Amino acid sequence: MLGKLMKYEWKSTWKLLVPANLLIVVMTIIATITVRLDVFDTDNEGIIFSAIIIILTYVGSMFVVMIGTAIYLIHRFYTSTYGDQGYLLHTLPVDKHHIIIAKVLASTAWVIVSTLLMYMSILILFNEEGDIFSRMIDNVKSSVMWSGTDDVSAFAVIMTLIAGMVVMFARVLKVTACISLGQLSNNHKLLSAFGFYFLIYIIQQIVNGIYYVILGYINTITGDWYYGTTWEYSLLTGLVYSVAFYLITWHIMERKLNLD
Amino acid sequence: MAPIVQCMGLTKRFGGKTALNQIYLNLERGRIIGLLGPNGSGKTTLIKIMNGLLNPTAGDIFINGLRPGIDTKYSISYLPERTYLQPGMKVMEIVQYFQDFYPDFRVDRAYDMLARLQIQPYERLKNLSKGTKEKVQLILVMSRDADLYILDEPIAGVDPASRDYILHTIVQNYNRNATILLSTHLISDVENILDEVVFIRYGNIILQAGAEQIRQNEGKSIDRFFREVFAC
Numbered sequence: 001m002l003g004k005l006m007k008y009e010w011k012s013t014w015k016l017l018v019p020a021n022l023l024i025v026v027m028t029i030i031a032t033i034t035v036r037l038d039v040f041d042t043d044n045e046g047i048i049f050s051a052i053i054i055i056l057t058y059v060g061s062m063f064v065v066m067i068g069t070a071i072y073l074i075h076r077f078y079t080s081t082y083g084d085q086g087y088l089l090h091t092l093p094v095d096k097h098h099i100i101i102a103k104v105l106a107s108t109a110w111v112i113v114s115t116l117l118m119y120m121s122i123l124i125l126f127n128e129e130g131d132i133f134s135r136m137i138d139n140v141k142s143s144v145m146w147s148g149t150d151d152v153s154a155f156a157v158i159m160t161l162i163a164g165m166v167v168m169f170a171r172v173l174k175v176t177a178c179i180s181l182g183q184l185s186n187n188h189k190l191l192s193a194f195g196f197y198f199l200i201y202i203i204q205q206i207v208n209g210i211y212y213v214i215l216g217y218i219n220t221i222t223g224d225w226y227y228g229t230t231w232e233y234s235l236l237t238g239l240v241y242s243v244a245f246y247l248i249t250w251h252i253m254e255r256k257l258n259l260d
Numbered sequence: 261m262a263p264i265v266q267c268m269g270l271t272k273r274f275g276g277k278t279a280l281n282q283i284y285l286n287l288e289r290g291r292i293i294g295l296l297g298p299n300g301s302g303k304t305t306l307i308k309i310m311n312g313l314l315n316p317t318a319g320d321i322f323i324n325g326l327r328p329g330i331d332t333k334y335s336i337s338y339l340p341e342r343t344y345l346q347p348g349m350k351v352m353e354i355v356q357y358f359q360d361f362y363p364d365f366r367v368d369r370a371y372d373m374l375a376r377l378q379i380q381p382y383e384r385l386k387n388l389s390k391g392t393k394e395k396v397q398l399i400l401v402m403s404r405d406a407d408l409y410i411l412d413e414p415i416a417g418v419d420p421a422s423r424d425y426i427l428h429t430i431v432q433n434y435n436r437n438a439t440i441l442l443s444t445h446l447i448s449d450v451e452n453i454l455d456e457v458v459f460i461r462y463g464n465i466i467l468q469a470g471a472e473q474i475r476q477n478e479g480k481s482i483d484r485f486f487r488e489v490f491a492c
Contacts, residue, residue: 004360012346080346087344091311092361093333186274259313 001094005102012080016072017110020065021117028121031058035125058125062118069114073107074175078190082183086259096253100176100246108172112165156231163231166238173245174200180252189260207237262325264289264408264439265310269319272305272463279305281463282319287439289407292431292453294471294482295443297460298490303443304341306460307412310441311338324407334364337406341413343393347386351379351396358400370403373429377422391418395426402429409440415449423449448483457482459489 031054039051079085081103089099123135140160141152178200182193211233265287272280280302287293297303308314309321312328323332345354351374358365374381377395385393398414414430415423423446430440431453444450457474459467466489471482478485 001361008357008360012348015348084342084344085346087313087338087340087342090313091333091336091338093330094361095330255315257313257315259308 001092002098002102005094005098006106009102009106013073013076013106013110017069017114020069021114023061024065024114024117024121027058027061028124031055032125062121065114066118069110073110073172074179077103077107077176078179081253082179082189082259090253090257090259096250099253100249104169104172104176104246108165108169111168111172115168159235160231163234163238166242167234170238170241170245173242173249177245177248180249183252183258184256186258204241261289262322263287264324265441266322266325267306267319268321270306270309270316270321271318272302272309272314273317279463280309280316283463283465285458285465285468287408287441287458288456289439290437291455292440292442294447294450294454294457295441295460296447296457296482296486301460302463303460304412305463307338307410307441307443310408310410311336334362335407337362337401337404337409339397339401339409339411339414341416343390343397345385345393345397347384349385350381351383351385351388352381354385354396354400355381358403362404364405366403366405370399373399373403377425391422394418395422398426398429405435405438407435407438409438410443411440412443413445414442415444415446420449427453447486448481451482454482459486461490 034051034054039047042048080089081099120136123139127135137157140157174197178193178197181196182189182191185192263286265285267283267285270280270283270285271278283306295303295306305314309316310323310328312333321328324335326332349357355367355370355374358370359367371381374396377392377399379388379392379396379399385396388396394414394416395418398411401409401411409430411430415426418426427450430442442450442454451471454471456468456470458465474482474485480488
């Protein structure tokens with residue numbers, strides 16, 4: 001049943017999110033051509049004005065896709081799980097674990113695709129030398145160094161990327177857990193969900209603060225005070241948060257379901 | 261054979277409000293049963309608990325001898341009082357969806373009923389009227405070979421002309437060993453198909469009796485009897 005749930009999750013989301021991500025690609029091409037043509041060197045005000053409009057549209061579309069994807073995925077989870085469509089979803093003969101896994105995997109995949117496309121888009125737009133993938137690896141290496149280690153091995157780079165994906169997974173699960181916690185309220189489900197989100201955010205900031213106080217040190221490479229996080233910390237907290245948020249979501253769906 | 265539904269001391273509270281108060285109820289197989297009561301009497305709460313959409317505060321409920329879970333969802337075909345289909349889907353896509361998830365779904369039966377009601381399979385649900393969406397949902401629910409059909413207000417949103425067809429559809433398309441639990445306010449429209457009625461008020465079952473038995477003992481229709489019992 002997990003495969004079927006995944007299939008329908010994909011079919012429900014691709015119609016909006018594929019065009020949204022294509023918009024990133026198209027706007028990147030248009031903006032990159034505009035920048036490469038050196039249009040800002042001309043005296044023609046019309047051309048400069050058009051170029052500014054194109055760049056602003058590029059920036060605007062990035063924000064719209066980024067925020068729109070997040071809002072759409074949150075709205076879709078809410079309506080399909082705890083809204084009217086939840087009456088169908090929760091009467092299907094399927095395991096609640098499968099429902100959560102299908103929804104979270106699909107949402108995380110979309111978030112990763114959009115984030116990656118936007119990241120590549122910015123690199124392409126401002127790339128002057130070297131190929132795009134070398135630049136991406138260099139940036140990951142920089143972030144490994146920024147986290148205070150001079151061990152920029154292939155292993156560290158791969159683990160940094162994996163930690164990044166786990167952190168995104170945990171963020172998606174945080175939203176599902178907060179929406180689920182909001183269902184415990186009889187009257188103010190959405191408001192409660194926001195309340196739980198900020199409560200969890202504060203708890204996470206306290207955990208990060210404790211980490212910095214205990215492990216904060218001077219970066220051996222740059223000599224600066226270090227306030228970043230290592231991939232080990234990101235991976236560990238990402239996994240702990242993922243498990244906690246997953247269990248909250250599952251417990252509420254399985255034992256505390258409260259559809260209006 | 262054990263009853264299809266057994267409620268034992270079933271209680272549901274929302275905060276300080278009691279929606280179901282220690283209900284004891286058995287529903288037998290092969291019957292069409294009307295679950296009748298005024299607004300806020302606990303009908304939908306009871307139906308949601310049967311479907312695993314709500315968890316009881318106390319007491320127990322068994323469907324086919326099992327507590328609500330994955331196995332009972334195979335045996336229940338449920339029509340809620342609201343539109344639960346994704347509006348962007350086509351009728352044929354939602355038929356495929358039901359076929360994918362319910363092994364007892366009969367595709368040919370669904371398309372036959374859609375054709376009779378002149379509902380085009382390639383139409384998107386969002387383009388259909390509210391009444392037509394309700395018909396599509398009813399067709400999907402009645403195209404399953406379930407043990408228990410739970411229909412919450414199945415005719416409330418459709419025109420009177422379609423009601424007869426829908427009631428005919430319900431009676432014609434269920435397995436004779438199955439039970440239909442039908443919740444509605446429109447008692448006069450459905451009373452001719454009911455074998456049994458359950459009256460519910462303030463979360464308590466106040467009557468469970470055969471439809472014919474009520475008509476004979478009271479000398480009046482169930483609709484008239486209901487109006488007297490629940491008179492404000």
